Amino acid sequence: LMITPQSTIFPNYLTISQMGLIDTRLGVMLPYFASAMGTFLLRQAFKSVPESLEDAGKLDGCNTFQLIRHVFLPIVRPTLIAFSIISVTYHWNEFLWPLLVTETSRSRTLTVGLTIFAQQAEGGAEWSLLMAATLIVVGPLLIAFTVFQKLFVQSFANSGMKG
Template sequence: MRLRKWNIGHGLFLALSAVWFAPFIWMAATAFRPKREALSPSWTFNLTWDNFAAVWSAAPFAQYLVNTLLIVVGIFAVQMITATMAAFAFARVEFAGKNILFLLFLAQIMIPADVLIFPNYSILNEMSLLDTKLGIMIPYFASAFGIFLLRQMFKTLPPELDEAARVEGYSRWRILWKIYFPLARPAYIAFGLVSVSYHWNNFLWPLIVTNSVENRPLTVGLAIFAQSFETGAQWTEVSAATLIVVAPLLIAFVFFQRQFMNGFIHSGIK
């Protein structure tokens, strides 16, 4: 009976996975098909790279890719510093109102980022940072999720490490970056994948803030390309452009999936 239940659950899981994965398979297959066979129900092995060449020359995807890399790397670099210091303070430093303040940080996780679009836009307008990469990044320099994840990871480390380090003359700052930072590597990898994937796919905020090719990320560039008159109905080019956008994330997840899972396991998140 237990084996039968497991088989039913496993089969249901595979069926749902297939339904979720079907659009990606269709998109990837269409990206390599010739234009005349784009919507053909029959499958042939007549594959081509021409769609990718056409997309790459029709829109500045190289510039979009560079912009996206600068944005996601810049955001994660600042988040890593701010989240590390805040998480260490919540995990190992005693101060008045620590638990209440931590609950306020956790409450930010439940607030959708889209709710803050108007105030963020007004502030950036006053700072003359609209249509800049820095303007896209600033609202995300602090991450409540990153603070929570790293705090949970830091609390799993034995306090005896702090005592031994203080005996050796380490300050709190040195303890943080010489001991806690290296030992929390799995959590940083997990948080890095979450942060990079979110900001790589972020669309609404960059769409509102940017107006120039020099600052648009891949998601906005893909939307403009897909809606243009010349390519709106050309499914092969649109599919090729979409694959260009999502491929780096898929490759990163394939290489770091084990570290990604270990990061949540070691931090105590089920």
Template sequence: MLLFAAVWLIPLVWMVRNAFLPKEASIGAGWSWQFTLDNFSRVWEGAPFGQYMWNTLLVTTGIFAVQIFTLTLAAYAFARVAFVGRHILFMLFLVQIMVPADVLIFSNYQIINELGLLDTKIGIMLPYFASAFGVFLLRQAFKQLPNELEEAARVEGCSSLGILLRIYMPLSKPVYLSFAIVSISFHWNDFLWPLIVTNSSENRLLTVGLAMFAKSTEAGAQWTDVSAATLIVTAPMLIGFLVFQRQFISSFMHSGIKG
């Protein structure tokens, strides 16, 4: 495991090293202990990475907030509300998991175009407001909770919404955290759909902005600048994982899928 970890860390270490090296030292032979922050200032001034960062934060948090609302209601309906054809409808709903997201790009683009949402943040977020994976994960968690909890709450006069907010959601926190890791990391690193939908820097995300910066004629061959820009894009996810790694590991350990 340590060997595999070392192999995985080599590109990361190389990127971090080049991000803090002067240009002359990065292309020289041997190891250099020189250190500079000029690469980051040059990158920050060379492209609107501040705007890209804000766009990515807004899109990622916006998608996750809407997903929490939609998947919670859908999961509760599939897990606890009895209606005709519930299991058949749930199986049809799960078909979304089996369809690769790239297959739907053309149809999604047509819909976004007809709605007039091209080159907007809403246009980036709209196709991801519902998550079949999240509904499946949370439905399994809701089904594991004892029915006696809901029956006791109804005896006390609690409504369905109150039961959902006071019982099901608090007891399913590990599952919500597990889904948050999947959702936020995916949309933070998403590239193809934001590339297709956006055309301006006002709505461009970090991954697309990084690709544009790396391919530009001024920065294409400057490894220190490209490494600094890459570190800007990846640093929030790396820092978040290092700070909350214990909670992340605990959430996956306590969110096993049963039933």
């Protein structure tokens, strides 16, 4: 958590390059598959499940996967949704890493494409088109947050954090 993502760009780039994943979608996504914040957040969420519920599930004959599905996941669902929204928003808005790893438009992200679109104007930016494109890029995030807003707010209320 104390190491900023920007400080890992060079080692990540070397790794992605050695794997032959430059200019691929997988190359853009791979460094974000693991998250220290997600690990600690979900660890705390799962530790908050009362041990008596786990014992009750075992007494009812649940195996490990049934315990996770029927006992743990319903309790930590708001935390999972909150982390998912935060993570997707962060990665959706990421600019530097996709700019470094992509070379062609087929694997670029929308944020990089939006910047290139803004720079393509010969006599200055076409603000009406740029604002329409920005709304299209931001639209999916707004829709997702609107759909999951209640669970997002509930996850922070349940965790004891003040908003």
